[in-house]
Amino acid sequence: MARAVAEVLDFPDEFDTPPGERAECLVVEAETGLGKTLAYLVPAVLSGRRVVVSTNTRNLQDQILKHEIPFIRQYIDPSLKALCVKGRQNYLCLYRWHQLRSAAQGELFTNERADRINEWLSATIFADRAELDWLPGNSPLWQKICCQSHFCLGSDCPDGPACFLNRLRREAASSRILVVNHHLLFSDLAVRRSGYGEVLPRYEAVIFDEAHHVENVATTFFGLSFSRYQVLDLVADVERSAQSGLGGRHRDQILQQARSLDGLTHQFTDAFPPERGRFPLQQLLENRPELLSLRDTLVDGLRRLGKALENLGSGDEPWEQYGQRAADLASRLEQILSTEPADSEEDTRFVLWFERTEKNLTLSATPVDVARDLQSTLFTSVSGCIFTSATLSTGNSFGYFKKRLGLPEDTPSLSFPSPFDYRNRTLLYIPPKGFPEPAAPGYTEALHEQLRELLTLSRGRALVLFTSYQAMEQAWHSLQNTLEYPLLRQGTAPRHELLTRFGEERSSVLLGVSSFWEGVNIPGESLSLLVIDKLPFEVPSDPVIMARINRIKDNGGNPFFEFQVPRAILGLRQGVGRLMRTGRDRGVMAILDIRLYTKGYGRKFLKSLPPAPICRDLKEVEDFFADRQDGA
Structure with a gap:
């Protein structure tokens, strides 16, 4: 290599x-x-x-x-x-720090925190957020003092000579x-x-x-994206700066326009269906033409605020940067919700979709390829x-x-291939003939029973990966009162806390989805069983996935075998890769999806998995864990 x-x-x-x-x-x-x-x-x-x-x-x-x-x-x-370079929001902005200190804003800013940060600033080289292990990851304080492009005054910044980001760039250049x-x-x-x-x-x-x-x-x-949060963040920043940095007529004018923009954003958001998830945008525009009128009103509001901010000129706050943010948001919204017909190749390169979460709405134009x-x-x-x-x-x-x-x-x-001894130190378990396929009646009950049996044989010590939150929640409810081992579940604590506890407790069971399929590195006996509920095919109704499937169809291809199967294989390989992290590890991989044998494409999956002996009888799993080498 x-x-x-x-x-x-x-x-x-x-x-x-x-x-x-x-x-x-x-x-x-x-x-x-x-x-x-x-x-x-x-x-x-x-x-x-x-x-x-x-x-x-x-x-x-x-x-x-x-x-x-x-x-x-x-x-x-x-x-x-050699140097690690991160996004600018990972570094402290001296200008924003000095502004916040002079304003001393409420509970975000205490003398103890100020002293700790000042002490840190006298010793740090680049003011990297990762060095502040005492500051919570979601700290609102850091959002007020980190580097943001729309706050940067560039060569006009009074703190430019001492700027940590400028120092980082000089080091990166050499x-x-x-x-x-x-x-x-x-x-x-x-x-x-x-x-x-x-x-x-x-x-x-x-x-x-x-x-x-x-x-x-x-x-x-x-691609392009526009979100409710982006507008509300701009409104909050403008209101804060106007209250502290403007007076008289200018302040009243800016505050009025910012608050009007807040109201327009809520009207626009409320016009979208309330269901959470990701949905195609084009069909919604055809069914709800009033969205285009609301779009025009919101775009006008953003542009009016942008011009008013830019007319304020330079000063103690970056009004010009605020104005550029407003203009950029207006342009993004206009491009995503364009009324122009998608006749050209350039237009059809993108799929339009929106996503609803509990508090946010995001509109996106994503390249299909x-x-x-x-x-x-x-x-x-x-x-x-x-x-x-x-x-x-x-x-x-x-x-x-x-x-x-x-x-x-x-x-x-x-x-x-991996140098690990999969043939002698691992086992791949697949349920026997007669086990229901994931879409068949009785699959969920059969899955939970298999989990109980496997987790009993392994004496806990297991990472169980699911393809959906719903499947994880159902399994947790089914297992919580029938297992004698600690049952950890994604979402109940920060990821790093769950992984630390799982690694330290030699008998616990960790249930996870999505992010736990990758980046979990728990060598040793704590992870002796790796279970995957079913083959990780993506939901074809996702707008981006559907657009890519349709593009392959339009070009005369077979999207299932050219796109969906390969993506699922890569996901499965990432999941099973959580088991063997060192040459001394030992354990069982269990994939509880009978389609590995009942479907023709199952051979492609099996061919892509590590060279572990395959068994379809729980007795062999029992013998494996009973072997005197278990835990060696």
Whole structure:
């Protein structure tokens, strides 16, 4: 793997990609336990290039900065400069901090907190939020003092010379390895495409680790969104600044327009159906034409407020930035709810949808396919691009991954299986013939009975993954009074607290959905049984999924086998990957979905799973856990 990465990074010093040409790419599937992080970092450092390493999780960023980079400095390059760059909201803004201190606003601001932050500011280098372990993750105080683009005064800022963000940018410009997350990397690409500057200094190559997330993150940044919260946040910021920074006629005018905008936003939101979930937008517009009239009224309100704010000129508060926010929101809303017919190829590239939650409404225009966006932003701006993850292939093929990102079929790819001894240290259990399929009557009751039997045999020590919250809740209600082991459930406590308790309690059972399918790293006896309720097919009624299914149909393809099955396989592989985290781990994987044998596509799933012995009799599971090696 290191040799292959080195070859991709071995390009001429004149690294500008000529127009129409694309970066040299490499796809590498390297399963857990191989040391793939060093396999790409060592050649990246030796190449002498400025390389961005993009990850999906903070845990991997911490691993790279705290373990791999010090190792490389000790043995390979003592002078290596590497830096982790996060989104600007992760850093304290000195200007906003001084403003808040002078205002001393209520319970958010106490002398104790002020003293602790001042002491921290005298010692910190970049004022990274992660250093404040005593400040709650959802702290409203941090929202008042963090860096935000719409608050930034740029060269006019009185705190510019001491700005932590400016210091970070200077350090980034002189660093050869920049560690970022996928969201920041695509934010940079989106900003570069708009022509309004850049988020990161110029880089020559990108290495995507946890690359199976690339399409979903790219989808977010190459689309448009507008939400009720965005408008209400703007209104709150304007009202706060007007109360403290304006007087007389100007203050009354701005407050009146801000409050009017608040009312218009509520009217617009209330016109949408109250049901929670994600729904297509185009059909709703056809059935409720009054939404377009409400859209025009809200757009006018945003633009009026924007012009009034910009006319205030510069001062102690960033009025111009507020005005730009209002204008940007008006433009986004107008583009998403456009009345122009979708005749052109450009128009049909996007699917329009809205999402209702308990308190928010979000409207989105999402690209159906990000391949073209990646071609015009990423592949033509760097000379080398490496994609790696433990799960990129489906049925021993990289076809799905390459097609979704627009990579040519002949893009070099490598696959390295895990070195873990799955054949002797694991077992894969699938229910016997006669067990009901997920859509069949009696499946839920049969599932809960299987869970009881499996969890009794494993003596707890289990992570149970579900494909929906409803399935998790039903299982919890069924099991809570019939198991003697502690039963933990996602949503009842912060994720890190649940994982810490699960790792420390040697007999507990943790029930989880969605985010628990990835990033759970609990080596040892605490996780000896991994259960998955059924194959993780996505809900086809989701507007974005449906649009992608329809696009494949329109092009004469088979969306089930080309899109839905590969995505479900990748999800399943991520889930079963939670069991074996070190070479000493040992345990049972149980997938309680008989379709692995009753459906033709089940063979593709089985072919993609680790090489564990398969059993369909609980007696074999009992014997496995009774073996004297259990817990070794």
